[in-house]
Amino acid sequence: MSVTTAKRPNAYVGSPVERVEDLRFLTGRGEYVADLTREGQWHAAVVRSSLAHGRIVSLDVDQALALPGVRAVLTARDIGIVPLIPLRTGLPSYQPYAQPAIADNIVRYVGEPIALVLADTAEIAEDAADKVISEIEPLPLVLGWDQSVNGQILLIGDTTTNVAGRHLASRGDAAAAFAKAPYRRRETFRVHRHMAMPMETRGVLAEWDSATSHLTVHGAAKAPYFNRKSLAKMLNMPEASVDCMECDVGGGFGARGEVYPEDFLIAFAARKFARPIKWIEDRREHFMAMNHAREIDADLEIACTRDGKLLGLRGNAYIDCGAYIRPSCITSVRNIATFMAGAYRIPNFEVYGTAALTNKTPAGGFRGPGRYESCFFFERLMDIVADDLKLDRLEFRRRNLVTADDMPYPLAKLEPSESPDGFLDSGHYPATLDACAHEFGWADKLKLNGTVIDNLHHGIGLCCFVEGGAAGPRENVRLEIESSGDVTLYSGSSAIGQGLETVMSQIAADALEIPMERIRVLHGSTNLLHEGFGSFASRATVVGGNAVLVAAKTLLETVRNAAAERFQVSPEAVLVANGVANASDGRTLSFADLGDLKLKAEGTFANSKATYSYGTAMAHVAVDATTGFTKLLEYQVVDDVGRAINPLTLHGQVIGAAVQGLGGVFSEDLPYDENGQLLVGSFAEYVMPVATDYPNIHATTMEQYPSPNNPLGAKGAGEGGIIPVAGAVGNAVAAALAPLGVTIRHLPLTPARVWELIQAARA
């Protein structure tokens, strides 16, 4: 199946190389955390709060303990001082809102852990969890951002507000611009709560080695090194005494691989009882325990000239963060403000992002955090304005998109922020708009826009977007030549199903001028390198990949020196090419010949400047007004990623992300009732797209503007596929239904909701 064998050196990067991981996965040889077992392990089950807000009056664990096979039940009392889960931001306002590792006296969402049952089997643990009797005295609920910010009910003791953070993204002078603007329009929008839903649920297997007082935690993902630091801090242990081990991971999407309460609880139990402890999250608890995302309300006002030159944007976005601030939640708060109009040149800008706490499952990062939502808000607003001012939708955008002449284009200044002010790095954004219009056939399809054919209402829509990537600070790599002459690559990046091993092998093979098959990639686990960062914010390929370049350069230098010593010549007289060191007299030494020397080299790529992939997506829908069902007839996205290391894996990322985004638009939803009860607990209610739902998705990648910020010229590209989906499809549905008097401002566009919007417009 491999197409790699015939490749010459220096030919992998940019080639559609098939994934080296796939043979392992497709033949069932992947190893996930659930596949691990240890002699004498106990299984854990988490007892969770059934109330959304309340005071724990009593927890009776006697019946649970009495069940044969039950070993122990832990509650907050057994933990002692319950640690908070460290945030990935140091901004002080957020700190008091971090989540305790177990509910301590007060529960704040349905699903919050209140006890941990340990037993001989997972079945017994679950039987016993049912027998832990909790008495919880209800407290008044906060269920929406508006109720949260008014602060009449405070959720966290010792605080005076439910607003954990508020950021302003600004540029120019919005007040002045609006005061004299010839045209203004203000609208409110909403994206609903949904979640990442990786195929593999979470899992932890923790082992305690009493002899060395060492803790090993399997099941890490995304950011193992940071998580090690967090766990060590929470457990009050030296960092060096904790290792986080990465198995194969069945999807992360930003949600998997943060420290959750269970990561601490299982590790704590392993240490306390000096036993391997295993916990595999089931899907029902995944719905209430894993990060939720995306629930944002926005109130935006736009100013422009009547011929469509953007003058200003201002407004507010309120993020429903749920009951606590989880480690990565702040990213969506920052992004919603900074990137509210990411791809456009708007001279005067003033957008606030506000993080509001409620009695729901805590929210966190999910692929394209804040960006997916902002695209829906702003691109809807653009279309509403275009309709109002009778502007051509493409021309309106073309006129205001950031161009090559603007580069580097400063992002709106964010306050407070820990990061330096950013810049869009390179590109000519109208180029993807034009390319997409061409591929999609915008001009032709425009004739169908707003028409009704066979009772189906046709509409087309578009969205322009940017995707931030390559988050710093740095990544580390070590390359080692084995005795066989093969090379082992140790990467600080994490594999979350995205094909990391393939891409790292490609880059290393080109840099070392050896076949890909001779490179083995080990990644993620904290025992491989002294430091690593991981895979989030579309960073692994860019930051990790460039670190490979640095390490490879050093390794080749090391090979040259070693060979020179063997040849007894000066290093300058040795040429290393195609995996062979050549002396000027014709003598040669292969990597294998030097294998006994265990040559190795480390490489670090440090980076403070993000990359920005960008693109345009267009959608053609047909809405059945009698059922409210929307058929996606065509979806086309064109993005420029600077340099595509592997067009095949990139294509997969974009298509998969698009479908994931469509789930958010049309079907996935996490509704709560007025008691703060989550109304979904299985895939019967939470409707995910299936493989056959969206056959008409096309992705085209351009490489016209490499990033100036790294030697590969690559830009992060793991999230771009999802970012424009709601904007493009939302606009298409809106265009289809405009003749019926319907305006689309809220997601999701489930059949029932679309039908109700149509009825309301008719009434």
Next chain:
Amino acid sequence: MKLPPFDYRAPTSLQEALALLADHPGDARLLAGGQSLIPILAFRLAQPALLIDLRHVPSLNHIDINDSATTLGAMVRWCEIEKSEPLPQAQPLLYDACLHIAHFQIRNRGTVGGSLAHADPAAELPGVAVCCEARIRLSSGQEIAAAEFFTGALQTTLAPEEMILAVVFPAWPAARKWGFAEFARRPGDLAIAGIALFYDLDMAGRARDAHIAVIGATNLPMRLSSAEARLNGADLNEAALAAVAQAAADSADPPADIHASIAYRKSLVATLVRRALVQAMSR
């Protein structure tokens, strides 16, 4: 979502299976395809002491077709219905409706008896059985009309020690007109609403003996008699279509849940009746 503890038996004869049932009154469950029962156990909505697996009980998995009736044994699976060669001719409505059931993997296991006993108001087979006046053959020797068998959402007249042996559909006249239409969030999902209908034509080409049954949009599968009355004797034109659809929506009494409001379901009923009628008229 681990199963609660239970004993497991896989009897090899009907008598043995029935004896096991009788020995554990109210505390044993029959296991057919497991596609509904296993999730029920995983969610701990039931905790029976004993599962009696019907997989080795002989002669429950036949499809018998003769001049007077079509009989589906309780252990006939959806995939067997789908692959049956004579069934599309013998019972076209039944056959077509069953093609809407679930997804590939589930179709390989789910059974006729399991579906009838589970009595999901959105399930296709119970709806078609009601529509076609099928009879359910029980181990007690009784045969009960489908319309009497289903008493509510997930509720039937089945006694704890009773077992479904088969469902018997009356023979289908070749000239009969029929239609089946449903609306689900995804293909293969349980329907938010569905309509099975048929009628015969009188000498004048008007509908007679109309049968219209609804699934999904009501608490149990049921015929919509006022819509049937509208259809009987009607000239099959646009006005009749609209009147029948409206009568169906008016008489349906749907529940509200997180997928759909009452008004939406009623509207779907009207839409689907119209679609099924258009199908019927085109046959």
